Amino acid sequence: MTQFWKPGTAKPRLLDDEEGGVLFYSATPSSSHSYGYASLENQRQRLPVFKYRTSILYLVETHSTTVIVGETGSGKTTQIPQYLKEAGWADGGHIIACTQPRRLAVQSVAARVAEEMGVKLGEEVGYTIRFEDVTNSDLTKIKFLTDGVLLREMMDDPLLSKYSVIMVDEAHERSLSTDILLGLLKKIQRRRPELRLIIASATIEAKSMAAFFQIRKRRPRLEGEDSGLRTEPAVLSVEGRGYNVQIFYVEEPVSDYLRATVSTVLSIHDKEPMGDILVFLTGQDDIDTAVQLITEEAQNSGKSSLGLIVLPLYSGLTRADQDLVFSPSPRGKRKVVISTNIAETSLTLEGIVYVVDSGFSKQRFYNPITDIENLVVAPISKASARQRAGRAGRIRPGKCYRLYTEDYFVNEMSSHGIPEMQRSNLVSSVIQLKALGIDNILGFDWPASPSSESMVRALEVLYSLGVLDDDAKLTSPVGFQVAELPLDPMISKMIIASDQLGCSEEIITVSAVLSVQSIWISVKGQRELDEAKLRFAAAEGDHVTFLNVYKGFLQSNKSSKWCHKNFINYHAMKKVLEVREQLRRIAQRLGLDLKSCENDTQVLRKAVTAGFFANACRLEPYSHNGMYKTVRSSQEVYIHPSSVLFRVNPKWVIYNSLVSTDRQYMRNVISIEPSWLREAAPHFYQQQPMNANRH
DNA sequence: GAGCACTGC
Structure with a gap:
């Protein structure tokens, strides 16, 4: 559907209306004075010759949504925000927001734009990523941020009222948070017709993006009536600077x-x-x-x-x-x-x-x-x-x-x-939408709809955690508290439960460790790592072992040498500190008491049970190879050899996650008492035969 | 006695 042209090499082609208002522009280095022709929807006349800047501003002014397609080096990411700022879109206290799916990209793009504009990063041009806010609420006009941060901002400001223009970059990657963001932005636009969206995509996915943002008119427009703003998205294609x-x-x-x-x-x-x-x-x-x-x-x-x-x-x-x-x-x-x-x-x-x-x-x-x-x-x-x-x-x-x-x-x-949305567990996404007041999750307008099975499964999990009530609404306060924490809802639930059990200090540490990849260094000769692990190993399981590592790390004065000596990943531990600090802050804001249980590992394991009761497993009687079965669905599972409980095989365990290879392996395992399950989740276990005393 | 694509809040 899209073709590119270069001045002098080909004539610009005026597109048919059916092809849907595509405007071409070439940004190759040789084309310092490029021209393009436009054919905008339902307009038969040729539009004036545009330069890149002019065409962008024209489209943003006249269309509620502009889809821009361009390969690497087309300058769309760095130039468009500057054009918009020059044109006054950041006047009157408004901010131009530009999202990226990755932290590194946010930082480097923000730095480049600040440099091009000759301003200090963090003033007129700033950025926000998790753990790092380099903006100034009085000065910042152009703000770069990850799409996940923008989603979090919606929890306090559902209509994103600070922003006059929102540009979503790399939309073709179809990441989980990009797709949720696009769905929500489409909804916001109905309440805020003055909000302008720019959807930027590297590959030619303009047509489906434009179709998604096409707003169906409720009634045919009356003669002479003109809102002045076109609700059909415009599509602009920019040629990149990549070599052949x-x-x-x-x-x-x-x-x-x-x-x-x-x-x-x-x-x-x-x-x-x-x-x-x-x-x-x-x-x-x-x-x-x-x-x-x-x-x-x-x-x-x-x-x-x-x-x-x-x-x-x-x-x-x-x-x-x-x-x-x-x-x-x-x-x-x-x-x-x-x-x-x-x-x-x-x-x-x-x-x-x-x-x-x-x-x-x-x-x-x-x-x-x-x-x-x-x-x-x-x-x-x-x-x-x-x-x-x-x-x-x-x-x-x-x-x-x-x-x-x-x-x-x-x-x-x-x-x-296949978009990530259709390949993932949706518990976190569903709770996020619920927190934003989207009641009809099954009817949510996604750029790519997930299967109803995974949607229903997510709702079931949230219901069993006590996060959603019978009407599928967030419960108060637990549901709202769980939604506020930037964690898997099962981990968040564990934190909420630890408040009553008096072990929130420890559980927050465990939660922080569970949200980094691995705190251990992966080495070729695995034996040394195993020996190092033994120094911290706890009979109760991996969660308590993590606490021992954390304590040792603090006692060493957060030393990288100590980490190296003990086969612990120093960068991972620093991230644990950052996450822990963020969780502590949020927990306090939610009114949770931060208490330590000292060395009482029983309450600690009860807190884990409160979040992860659905992952309970029982060792098969007479099993010689450590076979467990999940209580929920009698699936055959084994303790992963990296766990401190490998070959220990307690009768009852709870796992944090499963990895499946030739077998299903439980990773991060803790031993529990079966009676805690019914205590923690009576609704979930009332039908399940426990037979705790059978062997 | 085994194995971890990649992000992100």
Whole structure:
């Protein structure tokens, strides 16, 4: 539907009305005086020649929603907020908000815009991310923030009345919070017709975005009646500055993409001019194997391969190891970075000229029937494939080698991935909407509707936690308290319960630890880590073990050396401190008493039970291999070998989460007494046969 | 005795 043109190379094409008001603009470096023609909906006349700035301002002025499509380097993220500010959209105490899905992007975009405008960051231009608010309520006119922060702001100001324009960037990524935000913004617009939305998207998803924001008229407009504002979204397409990337496909499907990766990398190194290579594989396992194979083969194949530096890249690496991939290649050497899709959107590597795309990534899928989230290797979408290829064209024309056939790309690959909304557990999203007063969750207008099964499951969980009442409304005060805490509702419920049990200090620490990836350093020789863990291990389980680590960390005066010595991730512990401080503040605001239970681990385990009673499991009688069954659905589960309770196998346990591989493993496990279950959740367990004394 | 794509509040 969209075509680009460059001045001098092609004539701008006036689109038919049916194609829906697409306005073209070219922002290539050569086109300092680009012109475009517009065809806006229901208007047959040609519009005046626009420059980028003029066209944006014109569209924002005349349309309630503008969808802007542009590839990397089109300047949409940094320039549009400045145009809007110049045009007076931040006058009268209003603020222009621009969201990004990631913290790092918020920080760097804000810094760039402040620099371009010659102002101090945190004054006229500021940003807000979790733990960091670099704005000034009197001065800030342009505010960058993560979409999650904007959602949180809605809890205090549901109509986002501070903002005159809201720009949602990277909307094509369809993250959970972006989709919720888009749904809510559409709703807000009905109450605030003066609010302007700009939806920015990298790939060509303009049509579905525009369709989503199309407001159906309740009645045909009367003759002569004119609100002056067009409710049909305008679409503007901007050409990016990326260099051309030549695409190569394999002729026959490959059976082993790891082997194919290795040979492709070696042949690029052999035949192509200098320039770094970026390889996309699925996970740590694949990547470590590929690094090893390429290194070995390069050594065997003689001196031509000596100039190869092979580096892995995934989020589990330590900071120092990740930093290696950012250092420029030494003269005469070629860097090969083997990465997960962390390099697709989260991190940008300079100097990449060649991309090797396996066509796969690990993706999360949620099964609402079993209530289990699975991580599986799955084919990527065309949108992802294009994004990966684009990574080769940042400094000069590049090449992308796809380890799948062109036929597969054209005919079988889906155009977009499944939105996160349709692959996730929705408990947190549902409670957030409830807190914003959206009563009819099943009828909520999502950009992509989740399945009714996962919606119903989420409502069930919230009901069982006592967060929703029989009318599916938030309970008071528990429901509202749980919604205020930026945590999984089961963890929030555990915190609320700890207030009455007198162990909130400890439970807040446990909650903070559970919200970081892992506090342990992952090392190759696992035995040392296990020995280190024994120093902190508690007979009650992992939660109490976390408390011991936290205490030790405080006693060491938060020392990084102490962490290193004990195989504890220092950066993770610093994040624990930050999260804990935020939770403590919110808990106090909610009127919770912060009390310590000293060493009474029984009340502590009761608090865990109050949040996680649904995850209770009983050891199978006569089980020799540590098989448990969940109380709720009699599913076969095992304690994960990383747990301190592995091989201890207490009769009754509660787990924090399940990971499924060949077996279902319980991670972060604590032992409980079965009688606590009915105490904590009588409504949930009244029908369940407990048989606590059977063995 | 086993394994963790990636964000975010």
